Amino acid sequence: MRPLARVLIDESHRQAWSTRPEIAALMNPVNPADASYALAAAATMRAGLDLRVHEAGPIDDDVLADIDALVLPHAADDAWEHTTGTGSPRLTSDEIDAIERFVLAGGGLVILAETEQAKYGNNFVDLAARFGVAIDNTTVQDPTHAYKDVPTWVLADLVRGPKHDLVAQVGEACFYRAGSLHGVVASDLVALETVARTSDQADPARAGLIMSSTLTSGRVVVASDSDLFGDDSITDLDHLQLWLNLVTWAAGSRAASRQAMASAPTWTATDTVWAQLVDAIEAIRPLQSKDGSIDLSEAGASEAGAYIDRMCAAITTLGPRFPHQQEHLTATVDDLRAWANGGFEVPDFVRSLQLFRPDLRRENGIEHFAVFPMYTQNGNPNRNLEAVVTRTFWPDWLAKQEALAYDNAAFVPIEFVGFTAGYDTHSAVFFPETVATSETVTFHWGGIFCDREAARFRVVARSASDTLRLSLPPDVDLLLNDQQLAQETFVLWDLIHDRTHSRGDLPFDPFMIKQRMPYWMYALEELRCDLATYRETLTLDAQDVYLGRFIRHAIVFDRLFRFTVTGGRTRNYDGLAGQIIFAWLHRDDVLRWTDNTLTIDWDRITDSMVALCDVVEALYRGGIDRSRLAQWLAAHEFVSGLVEAHPASVWAKGAEALPLDGEPKELVDVVLPDEFPLNVFYDALQRKLAPTIAATAGIVA
Numbered sequence: 001m002r003p004l005a006r007v008l009i010d011e012s013h014r015q016a017w018s019t020r021p022e023i024a025a026l027m028n029p030v031n032p033a034d035a036s037y038a039l040a041a042a043a044t045m046r047a048g049l050d051l052r053v054h055e056a057g058p059i060d061d062d063v064l065a066d067i068d069a070l071v072l073p074h075a076a077d078d079a080w081e082h083t084t085g086t087g088s089p090r091l092t093s094d095e096i097d098a099i100e101r102f103v104l105a106g107g108g109l110v111i112l113a114e115t116e117q118a119k120y121g122n123n124f125v126d127l128a129a130r131f132g133v134a135i136d137n138t139t140v141q142d143p144t145h146a147y148k149d150v151p152t153w154v155l156a157d158l159v160r161g162p163k164h165d166l167v168a169q170v171g172e173a174c175f176y177r178a179g180s181l182h183g184v185v186a187s188d189l190v191a192l193e194t195v196a197r198t199s200d201q202a203d204p205a206r207a208g209l210i211m212s213s214t215l216t217s218g219r220v221v222v223a224s225d226s227d228l229f230g231d232d233s234i235t236d237l238d239h240l241q242l243w244l245n246l247v248t249w250a251a252g253s254r255a256a257s258r259q260a261m262a263s264a265p266t267w268t269a270t271d272t273v274w275a276q277l278v279d280a281i282e283a284i285r286p287l288q289s290k291d292g293s294i295d296l297s298e299a300g301a302s303e304a305g306a307y308i309d310r311m312c313a314a315i316t317t318l319g320p321r322f323p324h325q326q327e328h329l330t331a332t333v334d335d336l337r338a339w340a341n342g343g344f345e346v347p348d349f350v351r352s353l354q355l356f357r358p359d360l361r362r363e364n365g366i367e368h369f370a371v372f373p374m375y376t377q378n379g380n381p382n383r384n385l386e387a388v389v390t391r392t393f394w395p396d397w398l399a400k401q402e403a404l405a406y407d408n409a410a411f412v413p414i415e416f417v418g419f420t421a422g423y424d425t426h427s428a429v430f431f432p433e434t435v436a437t438s439e440t441v442t443f444h445w446g447g448i449f450c451d452r453e454a455a456r457f458r459v460v461a462r463s464a465s466d467t468l469r470l471s472l473p474p475d476v477d478l479l480l481n482d483q484q485l486a487q488e489t490f491v492l493w494d495l496i497h498d499r500t501h502s503r504g505d506l507p508f509d510p511f512m513i514k515q516r517m518p519y520w521m522y523a524l525e526e527l528r529c530d531l532a533t534y535r536e537t538l539t540l541d542a543q544d545v546y547l548g549r550f551i552r553h554a555i556v557f558d559r560l561f562r563f564t565v566t567g568g569r570t571r572n573y574d575g576l577a578g579q580i581i582f583a584w585l586h587r588d589d590v591l592r593w594t595d596n597t598l599t600i601d602w603d604r605i606t607d608s609m610v611a612l613c614d615v616v617e618a619l620y621r622g623g624i625d626r627s628r629l630a631q632w633l634a635a636h637e638f639v640s641g642l643v644e645a646h647p648a649s650v651w652a653k654g655a656e657a658l659p660l661d662g663e664p665k666e667l668v669d670v671v672l673p674d675e676f677p678l679n680v681f682y683d684a685l686q687r688k689l690a691p692t693i694a695a696t697a698g699i700v701a
Contacts, residue, residue: 156175
């Protein structure tokens with residue numbers, strides 16, 4: 001898979017650390033681990049970041065041009081440390097200027113300082129000062145908060161920032177003979193935060209051990225000790241997670257902006273034939289009834305026929321762009337002509353639909369072109385003519401996952417190339433069952449617009465996080481900034497989720513599309529598939545598939561902050577699934593809403609979500625031995641134990657209040673449209689996010 005970000009670690013200024021084991025062994029033959037960052041480098045690459053080494057030469061604009069973050073490990077004169085032996089420990093003024101330009105342009109910088117900083121002969125002090133951080137010439141001592149009772153091995157107080165949580169999943173960190181830091185900000189453009197500090201009993205007290213600085217879009221981290229990331233210490237406490245947090249956060253801003261700059265308009269933006277097709281479809285739209293027919297007593301047949309002629313001409317002209325669809329596009333023209341010749345009654349595009357098979361050509365970047373009378377889910381409810389050009393998203397890594405682990409032949413992730421007004425909405429799917437046909441056909445494929453899903457998720461989750469003052473871990477911050485990463489995350493999530501519908505302890509119709517039942521059953525099915533996917537990401541972690549951790553974040557944030565407050569409250573089963581997750585995490589004290597601030601215990605959330613998965617799957621297993629009604633009641637009891645039912649709910653009163661002598665339809669009819677209303681937290685959040693959600697209609701990236 002592509003690297004999430006590109007990190008350059010400097011070993012050209014007499015660093016006391018090397019990522020290269022053979023160099024570390026030369027530096028310290030007796031104890032190479034005391035000179036090695038090999039474990040840190042390996043963990044960085046397993047986490048999805050590309051790490052390169054700058055071995056020699058000046059650090060200039062060219063060196064920094066194609067990277068996202070620069071790491072400067074502690075450097076020293078040979079009199080004080082065993083070093084890489086290359087270059088001078090002092091950065092030249094030109095190098096400092098180049099690094100400053102890099103940060104101002106959005107780059108990341110990690111400076112690893114040391115105890116008694118002044119003696120080593122480097123000038124990291126001068127560089128850090130450019131970003132408002134002073135490196136003090138001292139050695140911190142704290143006998144009260146000491147690791148292994150060594151007063152100079154200081155256990156830090158970890159600080160969660162107001163927007164960025166650089167200590168997420170870090171319970172403890174020890175700074176071995178560390179210096180200290182303080183702010184020297186002289187400009188309003190610099191924002192400083194303390195990430196780790198000494199205790200009240202330390203000398204110096206409440207001094208910085210790690211500080212972050214943001215200047216324009218660039219990000220800087222300064223640490224007062226480099227030993228905690230060496231091979232002999234990085235496996236202590238939570239140092240490895242801290243390292244990954246710092247490097248990911250520093251690199252994240254530039255990496256995300258690089259992806260944003262890579263996107264470009266599609267050919268449909270300037271193609272005149274496509275524009276003519278769109279104009280004809282939009283012109284005929286007002287003439288169509290809900291079922292797709294046209295009442296010729298109100299609209300002239302010649303007018304509608306002229307639009308059909310223009311559509312057919314445009315489809316024929318565009319056809320050579322899609323050589324793999326010639327039979328289908330010919331059938332599309334035939335279906336349009338037949339509709340017109342038949343007097344524009346309810347359209348029947350069964351033949352062209354049967355020939356439209358994007359599932360047979362799952363090739364990365366291949367485009368497909370379709371014109372159908374259809375409704376668009378979460379978009380236009382009428383069966384109007386729509387035109388859409390899609391681009392299949394099927395990179396090699398995804399094809400491998402599908403072939404080896406998550407077989408799903410009908411799954412087709414797609415991106416928008418061009419679309420008509422029915423897709424200028426919240427709709428993010430393209431399903432064959434939405435097309436107007438005279439008979440039910442076999443459905444071979446389902447299209448998910450991963451670009452729209454990712455874009456909507458990013459916008460709404462970011463707005464929700466800001467509104468709730470939720471401090472974000474670096475991985476979540478990167479996910480919400482990087483459209484490509486979000487798309488990749490959603491595609492793999494959807495692949496695993498979709499196939500889960502037909503796996504596990506299930507009723508005969510796992511998708512429940514042929515059953516009429518209370519909508520909380522649909523909510524539980526969506527929840528079960530998401531929770532099973534969440535648990536499956538732990539397998540991805542073990543295989544070093546870095547998307548696993550991002551899928552976990554996406555499931556939590558999308559269910560909590562988008563699905564729950566999106567759409568109406570009539571049988572909103574997707575929203576209810578999010579309400580259940582919120583209530584479970586809140587009851588488990590993983591999620592807290594205090595002082596108008598939302599906090600999440602990132603250390604415990606995975607165990608809590610897996611525990612919820614176990615409970616839901618146990619409900620399904622037990623349901624196989626229950627009657628349908630008994631399972632509906634058991635499911636209602638489970639949901640209402642977390643999300644309180646409406647006070648007027650008949651179901652909440654138990655079986656004795658239900659019309660048990662009637663048909664199942666009567667039981668479903670007494671379900672309230674909003675059987676499980678939003679709690680006061682979500683009621684307020686929905687109002688606050690409503691403008692943001694509305695603005696995501698038609699969004700692509």
